[in-house]
Amino acid sequence: MGDGCLWYEFGNTYRIKILTNQLNLQICVQQKLYKKKELVLSMKIKEYYNYYLTLHKNPWNIRLHVFGQLTTIFYIFSCFYTKNWLLLVFTPFIVYPFAWSGHFFFEKNRPAAFSKPIYAKISDWIMLKDYFLGRLKI
Numbered sequence: 001m002g003d004g005c006l007w008y009e010f011g012n013t014y015r016i017k018i019l020t021n022q023l024n025l026q027i028c029v030q031q032k033l034y035k036k037k038e039l040v041l042s043m044k045i046k047e048y049y050n051y052y053l054t055l056h057k058n059p060w061n062i063r064l065h066v067f068g069q070l071t072t073i074f075y076i077f078s079c080f081y082t083k084n085w086l087l088l089v090f091t092p093f094i095v096y097p098f099a100w101s102g103h104f105f106f107e108k109n110r111p112a113a114f115s116k117p118i119y120a121k122i123s124d125w126i127m128l129k130d131y132f133l134g135r136l137k138i
Contacts, residue, residue: 045119052112052123059138061102062131068098069128095124 043051056062072094079087096113103111112120130136 043116043119045122048116048119049123049126052120052127055103055107055109055112056127058102058106060105061099061107062127062136062138064098064102064106065095065124066128066131068095069124071095071098092121099124 056065072091075094076088076091079085079091099113100111103109112123127136131138
């Protein structure tokens with residue numbers, strides 16, 4: 001491929017074998033994987049989270065995601081406190097107005113939830129954990 005990454009090709013999809021560092025991973029992922037929907041759909045969660053991070057580089061986008069996740073937690077506690085069990089159905093959708101506005105206004109890209117919603121939701125929570133542990137550079 002000539003881009004510094006070691007790729008294996010399987011039909012119309014690509015797999016990364018070895019990457020030297022995280023910056024290289026982000027460049028490779030953005031150049032190849034985002035354009036290859038089939039590969040994104042076949043990723044495991046750890047690979048997907050690295051791809052997910054390439055879509056979340058703007059600090060304001062990350063902050064909006066964190067605020068949305070904290071709002072989701074507050075919403076869940078409110079549902080339990082008021083015993084409105086039926087409202088728990090809407091829990092997965094609380095974060096989206098915050099997260100998607102971050103992508104639209106700051107990141108100028110397509111949210112990861114459009115390609116693989118379950119992995120994107122898991123990655124939201126992993127990013128929240130990484131945010132509070134100081135692993136994300138903002």
